[in-house]
Amino acid sequence: MPAISVSGLTKTYPGKPPVEAVRGIDLEVRRGECFGVLGPNGAGKTTTIEILEGLMEPSDGSVEILGRRWSDQGDEIRQRIGISLQETQLADKLSVLETVTLFRSFYRSGMTPEEAIRRVGLENKSDAWIKNLSGGQKQRVAVATAIVGQPELLFMDEPTTGLDPGSRRDLWNILTNFKENGGTVLLTTHYMDEAERLCDRVAIVDHGRVLAVDSPRNLISNLQGEHVIEFRIEGDEIAAAEFESLGGVAAVRKEDDCLCLSVAKPHVVIPQLLNHLDSLNLTLAGLTTRQASLEDVFVNLTGRHLEDDEESSLN
Amino acid sequence: MYLTASFVSLEPSALSPFRQLLLTRIRTFLREPSAVFWVYAFPLVMVFSLGTAFRNEQVEQIAVDIQQVEHADSVMRSLADSRRFRIYVGSDQDTSRRLRIGRTELIVQVAPESPAEMNYIYDPTRPGSLLARNAVDDVLQRAAGREDVLTTVNTEVSQPGSRYIDFLVPGLIGMGLMGGGMWGVGFATVDLRIRKLLKRFLATPMKRTHFLSAMITSRLVFTIPEVLIILLFSKWFFGVQVQGNWFVLCLLILGGAIQFSGIGLLVASRASTMETVSGLMNAVMMPMWIASGIFFSADRFPDYVQPVIQLLPLTTLINALRLVMLEGAGLPQIAGSLAVIVSWGVLTFLLALKLFRWQ
Numbered sequence: 001m002p003a004i005s006v007s008g009l010t011k012t013y014p015g016k017p018p019v020e021a022v023r024g025i026d027l028e029v030r031r032g033e034c035f036g037v038l039g040p041n042g043a044g045k046t047t048t049i050e051i052l053e054g055l056m057e058p059s060d061g062s063v064e065i066l067g068r069r070w071s072d073q074g075d076e077i078r079q080r081i082g083i084s085l086q087e088t089q090l091a092d093k094l095s096v097l098e099t100v101t102l103f104r105s106f107y108r109s110g111m112t113p114e115e116a117i118r119r120v121g122l123e124n125k126s127d128a129w130i131k132n133l134s135g136g137q138k139q140r141v142a143v144a145t146a147i148v149g150q151p152e153l154l155f156m157d158e159p160t161t162g163l164d165p166g167s168r169r170d171l172w173n174i175l176t177n178f179k180e181n182g183g184t185v186l187l188t189t190h191y192m193d194e195a196e197r198l199c200d201r202v203a204i205v206d207h208g209r210v211l212a213v214d215s216p217r218n219l220i221s222n223l224q225g226e227h228v229i230e231f232r233i234e235g236d237e238i239a240a241a242e243f244e245s246l247g248g249v250a251a252v253r254k255e256d257d258c259l260c261l262s263v264a265k266p267h268v269v270i271p272q273l274l275n276h277l278d279s280l281n282l283t284l285a286g287l288t289t290r291q292a293s294l295e296d297v298f299v300n301l302t303g304r305h306l307e308d309d310e311e312s313s314l315n
Numbered sequence: 316m317y318l319t320a321s322f323v324s325l326e327p328s329a330l331s332p333f334r335q336l337l338l339t340r341i342r343t344f345l346r347e348p349s350a351v352f353w354v355y356a357f358p359l360v361m362v363f364s365l366g367t368a369f370r371n372e373q374v375e376q377i378a379v380d381i382q383q384v385e386h387a388d389s390v391m392r393s394l395a396d397s398r399r400f401r402i403y404v405g406s407d408q409d410t411s412r413r414l415r416i417g418r419t420e421l422i423v424q425v426a427p428e429s430p431a432e433m434n435y436i437y438d439p440t441r442p443g444s445l446l447a448r449n450a451v452d453d454v455l456q457r458a459a460g461r462e463d464v465l466t467t468v469n470t471e472v473s474q475p476g477s478r479y480i481d482f483l484v485p486g487l488i489g490m491g492l493m494g495g496g497m498w499g500v501g502f503a504t505v506d507l508r509i510r511k512l513l514k515r516f517l518a519t520p521m522k523r524t525h526f527l528s529a530m531i532t533s534r535l536v537f538t539i540p541e542v543l544i545i546l547l548f549s550k551w552f553f554g555v556q557v558q559g560n561w562f563v564l565c566l567l568i569l570g571g572a573i574q575f576s577g578i579g580l581l582v583a584s585r586a587s588t589m590e591t592v593s594g595l596m597n598a599v600m601m602p603m604w605i606a607s608g609i610f611f612s613a614d615r616f617p618d619y620v621q622p623v624i625q626l627l628p629l630t631t632l633i634n635a636l637r638l639v640m641l642e643g644a645g646l647p648q649i650a651g652s653l654a655v656i657v658s659w660g661v662l663t664f665l666l667a668l669k670l671f672r673w674q
Contacts, residue, residue, distance in 0.1 A: 054518070055518055055674065075520055078518065083519075085511060085515055087511060088510065088514075088515045090512065091339070091507075091512065093346035094342060094343065098338075098342065101330070102335045105330045105331065105334070106516075106520050106521040107520060145515075
C-alpha cells in the first residue's frame with residue numbers, strides 16, 4: 001500500500017474567471033521515500049498539499065492517505081500524519097516546550113515533547129519563548145510539533161523558504177533523519193537544490209499539472225546531456241542554430257548573452273566547439289561547464305526558469 | 316511491544332488536550348501585560364474615579380444674587396449670617412444674565428420703596444432654584460422675626476446601599492464581564508486565525524469542541540479574580556456591601572461570563588482581521604454601554620424603547636446583579652434572569668460552533 005495515492009485530482013477556485021489551481025494530478029508516494037513536489041510559485045503546490053492534508057476539499061479526483069480516505073477516516077489519518085504549513089506563526093509568548101507539549105496532547109500516542117525538541121536540536125532553547133527564536137529555530141519548532149505525534153507521514157509545505165543557508169541545512173538533516181527512521185516525507189519546494197539533495201523522487205509541476213516524475217538523477221540523465229557548456233562570444237550575438245549540428249550536442253538554448261549546450265561528453269564537444277568558433281572567426285569571451293540540474297530539467301520542460309519572478313536560489 | 320522510555324504514553328491527565336488548551340490560553344493571557352491591565356486594573360480605575368467623583372456630599376453653598384438697590388444691605392447681612400449662601404450683588408442686567416446662564420439659582424429683589432417686600436426671581440423648573448427660593452425665604456422670614464410653631468428634629472441618612480457607588484458597582488461588574496468576555500475570547504480567536512494556528516490545529520486530531528470550550532472555560536477562570544478584585548476594592552474603599560447571598564452572586568457572575576464569552580465567540584467566528592472583529596465588537600457592545608444601565612438606571616429611557624433595552628443581554632445581567640447586591644434577592648427571584656443569561660451563552664456558543672471558520 002502506498003503512503004499517498006492520488007488520481008485525477010483537480011481543484012478549481014470559484015470566481016470570475018474561476019481559477020484552475022490543480023488540473024488533473026496523478027501521484028503515488030511510496031512508503032519510506034522522500035517525495036518532492038517541485039515547481040514555481042503559483043504552480044498549485046500548496047493547493048495540492050492542502051488537499052492531501054485534508055484541509056481542503058478537491059473539486060474532483062480521489063485521494064488515499066495511508067490507505068484511508070478523508071471522507072470516512074479523517075481522524076485516523078490525522079493521528080498518523082504530521083504537518084508543517086507555509087506561514088504558521090506559533091504563539092509568541094509560549095515556550096518551545098509548552099508549544100510542543102500542546103501539540104503532543106492532541107495525539108493518542110507519540111514521543112515525549114522533550115524527545116521531539118531534541119530531534120530538532122533545540123534542547124537548550126526548551127524554555128525560550130517562541131518570539132525570541134530566529135527564523136530557522138522557529139521552523140524547527142514547527143517541525144517538532146509535526147513529528148511529536150510520531151507520524152508515519154510528514155507533510156512539509158515550503159519548509160525552508162526564507163531561511164539562511166545554515167538553517168536550511170539543519171532542516172534537511174532533520175528531515176533526512178526522519179526518513180532514515182522509516183518515515184515518509186512529502187515536501188513542496190521551489191528550490192531545485194533542496195529537491196535534488198533531499199528527495200528520492202520528484203514531481204515537477206507547472207500550471208496545476210505534473211510534467212514529470214522520477215528520481216532527480218533520472219530526470220537529469222533523461223536530458224540526454226548531463227553536462228552543460230555555457231559560453232559567451234565577444235562582439236555580435238550569434239544564432240543558436242549555428243551549434244545544433246555539432247556532434248554530441250543534445251540541445252542548445254540561449255540565455256541572456258550566453259549559449260548553453262546540453263552534452264553528454266564535454267571533453268569531446270569542447271574541442272569541436274573551439275574549432276567551430278575559429279572557423280567562424282569568433283572570439284570566446286568565457287566558457288564554463290557544469291553538471292546539469294533539476295533547473296535544466298524544468299527549463300527543458302517549460303522553457304522557463306523555476307524562479308523567473310524572484311531572486312535566484314541560494315546555490 | 317518494546318517501548319523506549321521516550322515513547323511511553325504520558326500521564327493522561329497531564330496531556331489531556333482540553334487541559335493543555337486551557338493552560339495555553341491562561342499562559343498567553345497572563346503574559347500579555349496590556350490585556351491584564353484592561354481586564355483587571357481598568358475596572359478598578361473606573362470604580363475609584365466614578366466613586367470619588369459622585370461621592371455623596373453635604374449640599375453645597377447655594378448661589379444667590381441680590382440686586383443692588385437701596386435696602387439690599389440688610390438682606391445681604393441676613394443671608395451672609397446663615398453661611399449657606401454664596402452671595403453676589405449686582406445690577407438688574409448683570410444678575411438677570413447670571414440667572415439665564417445658570418451662574419446663580421435665584422435673584423432677590425428688594426422693593427425700592429418698601430424693604431419688607433421681596434421679589435424672588437427664579438426658574439421653577441430648576442430643582443436648585445426651588446431649593447434656593449425656599450432656603451432664602453426661610454432665612455429672611457426668620458430674620459424678620461417669624462417664629463416657628465412646630466418643634467422639628469432632623470435625622471440625616473447616608474447609609475451604604477443607597478448611594479451612587481452602591482448603584483454603580485454592579486453596573487461596572489456587568490460591564491467588566493461583557494468587555495472581558497467579548498475582547499478576551501474574540502481577540503484571542505482572531506489572533507489565532509490570523510496566525511494560521513487555527514488551521515494548524517485543524518490539521519491535528521484535536522477536537523474542535525475541546526478548543527472552543529477551553530476558550531470559554533479560560534474566561535470563567537479569569538472572571539473570578541476579576542470580579543473579586545472589584546468587590547473587595549469597593550468594599551474596602553467605599554464600604555460597598557453585598558446584601559444578598561454570595562453564592563447566588565457567584566452563579567450570576569459565572570452566568571454572565573458564559574453569556575459574553577459565547578457572544579464573543581460568535582462575533583469572532585468568521586472575522587479574519589483585527590479591524591473587522593474590533594468593529595463588530597464595538598457595534599455589539601455600544602448599545603449596551605449606553606442603554607443597559609451601567610452608569611444610570613435603564614428606566615430613564617422612554618417607555619417605547621424599553622422592550623428593546625430589556626432584551627439586551629447586559630440589561631438582564633445588571634438588573635439581576637443589582638437585585639442581589641442591593642436588594643438582597645435570593646435565587647428564586649433571579650432564577651428566570653439567570654436562565655435567560657445562560658441561554659444566551661449556550662445558544663451563541665452553538666451558533667458559533669456552526670459558523671466557525673478555521674482557516
